[in-house]
Amino acid sequence: MNNKTYLAIPNFRNDQTFNVNSNIYLWQNDYFEIFQNIPCGGIDSESFNVDDANYLAIANHYSGSSYKHNSQIFKFGENSFEKIQDIQTNGAFDWEKIIINNQLYLAVANFYDDSTRELDSYIYKWEGSSLVRYQSIKTKGATDWDSFVIDGYMYVAIANYHDNKTHNTESKIYRWTEPLLNFNLSVTPSYKKVPPNTGITTFIVKSNQSWTATTTTPWLTIQTNNNTITANYEENTDESRTGTITVTAEGASNSPQIVEVRQESGIIDLEEGLVAYYPFNGNANDESGNGNHGTVYGAILIEDRFGNKNSAYSFDGIDDYIGLEKFYLQGKK
Structure with a gap:
């Protein structure tokens, strides 16, 4: 976010209490530094972006006395995450972001409600400025969601843990009823020429599905924010060299895309x-x-x-x- 890298770590409990803080860390060149304490004892987190704003969902599993415990949605403001919504959950174990035809959904895995593990987990739809319950799915001690695309259809998998009697219970896979819209992944430009000294360059990504960017080039570090990849390159004191960035959007017909950072030689003639x-x-x-x-x-x-x-x-x-x-x-x- 804002060309900075953050790491969210939900803390579930310590040796004395479930009333603990979860932590947000900020990357400082070669280490993570504490950035913000969030007053909730979470067990999972999921970040997402809507209309160029950044959000964080925290799954709160147990309050210390009850599994009927609100989970929370935070929005990144000027310089911190601020709570914008409480969502009633039952032993929440996981949030999963699902993007279908440019519409954001979040699925929560409900594990236990103080009396049974056979209960509904929910899929929420983002509408305007908050999440609204969209669909309920029967689960049995749900612990995890995952989403994936096959042949143009979106699927979600739910991991069931226990049905009140046995761990030998079925997990389920569901398919979205309509095919995904055809879409492509676009990353521009295909390469950037940069000087030998240390610096920064950017690439623009266009996709109506979520995407990720990675690099294995040792002299490049990258950050993503909204539709921009920011590449930081180190000084070159040797021959000219080329680094690569791989951009992937699940289900895109032309994914992955590979762009290059071409750095001039730093050898003085x-x-x-x-x-x-x-x-x-x-x-x-x-x-x-x-x-x-x-x-x-x-x-x-x-x-x-x-x-x-x-x-x-x-x-x-x-x-x-x-x-x-x-x-x-x-x-x-």
Whole structure:
């Protein structure tokens, strides 16, 4: 978010109480630093984005006295997450984001309601500025949701744990009744040329399904926010190089897309614009080819710092010097 990387860690309990904080961490170049404490003892979290705003759902499992415990939805404000909605849940174990034809749904897995594990889990639909219950699904001690696309249809799987009598119970897979709209994934531009010094470049992603971006290039780090990938590249002191970013949208006909960051060489060409070169190979001749030879006045040849004989000059500090009788610059006298 805002070209920054956050990590949400729900904390369920400590050794004394279920009344604990969950934590949001902010990435600081090479470590995570605590950013915000959220006063809820959660067991799972799910982030999602709607209309360029960022949200976080926390699944609250147990209050310390009851499994009938509200889960919560937070919205990222100017500089913190703020609670915008309580949702009644029963031993909530998991939130799962599902995007169908550009419409956001969230599924919650209800585990136990203080009396039974045979109870409904729910799918909520985002409408306006909050989640509204959309569908109930019979579950048995539900612990997890997952969603996936096959041949243009959206599926959801629910993991059932216990039916009040046995763990030997069926889990279920459901299919959305209508096919997904045909859609493509677009990432532009296909490559960016960047200089050898450290810097940042961006790519734009267009897709009506959720997407992810990853890289295995060691000198690239990436962040995603809304429809933008921000790539941070390190300084290059060697030959030119190319890094790749893979963008994937589940179910897209042309997914994945691979874009490139092409970084120029950081090797300095000492011969470009060279006027004179004096290696002192037994004399003060210019070996650049420009003919700017030196004339030695009093200085004497000695060993250089590497022990090479007649490869350096010693000056008395009074009147010894090497002079240039004629000097040629860019082919002119």
